[in-house]
Amino acid sequence: MLLDGKKLAKKMEEDLKNEVKELAEKNIKPKLVTVSTVHDDSSYSYIKSQKKVAQRIGIDFELLEIKPDQTFDVISELNQNENVHGIMLAHPVADDLDELKILKSIVPEKDVEGRSPENLGLLMLGKPSFLPCTAEAVVKILDEYGIDTKGKNITIVGRSTTVGKPLSMILLLRNYNATITVCHTGTRDLVEHTKMADIVIVAAGKAGLINANHLKEGSIVVDVGINFVNGKLVGDVDFESVKEMVNAITPVPGGVGPVTTTLLMKHVVDSAKGILSK
Ligand SMILES: NC(=O)c1ccc[n+]([C@@H]2O[C@H](COP(=O)([O-])OP(=O)(O)OC[C@H]3O[C@@H](n4cnc5c(N)ncnc54)[C@H](OP(=O)(O)O)[C@@H]3O)[C@@H](O)[C@H]2O)c1
Structure with a gap:
């Protein structure tokens, strides 16, 4: 199954257009x-x-x-x-x-990227406000396609403050309840950790880092990576080598990227609505 982020982003956009119209009625x-x-x-x-x-x-x-x-x-x-x-x-x-x-x-109320220490701290405390958009985009895609994370082994490749770290915190929230492994350049044996995972999320910024040898049959793969190779946009996963063995995978382009941008817009609309309730 292709986890189509572009299609999801379009759907979110339509909902947001309606919310913007409702706000317009209140000037x-x-x-x-x-x-x-x-x-x-x-x-x-x-x-x-x-x-x-x-x-x-x-x-x-x-x-x-x-x-x-x-x-x-x-x-x-x-x-x-x-x-x-x-x-x-x-x-x-x-x-x-x-x-x-x-x-x-x-x-913090206008930090729509969820990058401020206050918003990141709230996530750490299990009381999230604005989440970092890319990390949120990953779970939004999993939710949209009905992929249950509860009790699953999830390996995240990458520990940046933008993606890997906040994503691990989101997936530890009780409503996601996953068991998380976070890999980085100090990880001794990457294959060991990706191969045992039900879901692999890759945010390393290294084209082709993950291939068929890294995955178990039937796993789910979310590719956050954005790399340009010979002028072509590619992810961190060698899509062609893994597509037959996985249960579901996000494409690059058309996966996490469009959902990230649309979530940023959703946060702006949510912030505008917050002013209404003040
Ligand atoms: N689709 C989107 O909307 C979106 C948004 C943001 C970012 N991205 C893309 O996602 C990718 C990651 O972004 P980022 O900001 O998180 O990058 P980053 O700050 O460079 O972090 C990359 C992480 O990957 C780890 N890593 C790199 N090579 C590795 C390897 N060979 N094995 C294991 N771990 C490795 C690094 O480990 P160390 O910590 O040990 O260095 C680091 O934790 C980039 O391609 C970026 O363009 C996409």
Whole structure:
């Protein structure tokens, strides 16, 4: 079975369009502001795709390209601006800036990427607020296709703060109740851990890292990786070598990526709705 993220994202988009219409009746237009402190090609291509999705849904999108020394003043203004519902800090940030310090300065209610220490801490405490979008996208896909994680052995390859680590925390929540193994470059025998897993989630950023030798028959694979090989976008899993042996797999492109962007938009809409209930 192909775990079609593009199709899921389309469905989510339709729901969000309706929610945006309901907000419009109350004179609220959700707005996302992306703050960029340095030019970076891959970050810009992500920002461009965010803008397109936001426009389709009816969310206001603004990109602020600022000088590094303006960062904290700009964030402070956006924190206070009632017409701004989501603040996204483009990654990477300028060399002389401390990314963590900037993330700390964004009010948690507008941290729609779920990257602030407060939102990550809440996840750690089992009381999640905004979740990191990519990690949430993985469980959203599993949920959509009715893949039960309870009691399953799940191996995650990658321990970044963006994907692997928060994902392990989400899957430990009681409603997911999985047994988690997290692998990284210090893992002695990767195959040992991926081969015993019912579900393998790969977020390493290494094209073709996982192939048929790494998996057991009938496993489920979620490929988060984004790599460019000879100008072609590929994941971390050698799709052709594993497709016949797995029960289900996400494609790249068209898997986790589109769901991630749409979840970011969902968070902006949720934030706008939060202002309604204040
Ligand atoms: N689809 C989406 O929406 C989306 C969103 C975000 C990221 N991504 C993609 O997902 C991938 C991971 O992103 P990230 O931000 O998590 O990357 P990252 O910060 O570079 O982290 C990569 C992780 O993979 C581990 N790793 C690398 N090579 C490995 C190997 N050979 N064996 C075992 N572990 C290995 C690293 O281990 P160490 O910790 O030991 O270095 C690290 O923990 C990238 O391709 C990125 O482009 C996709």
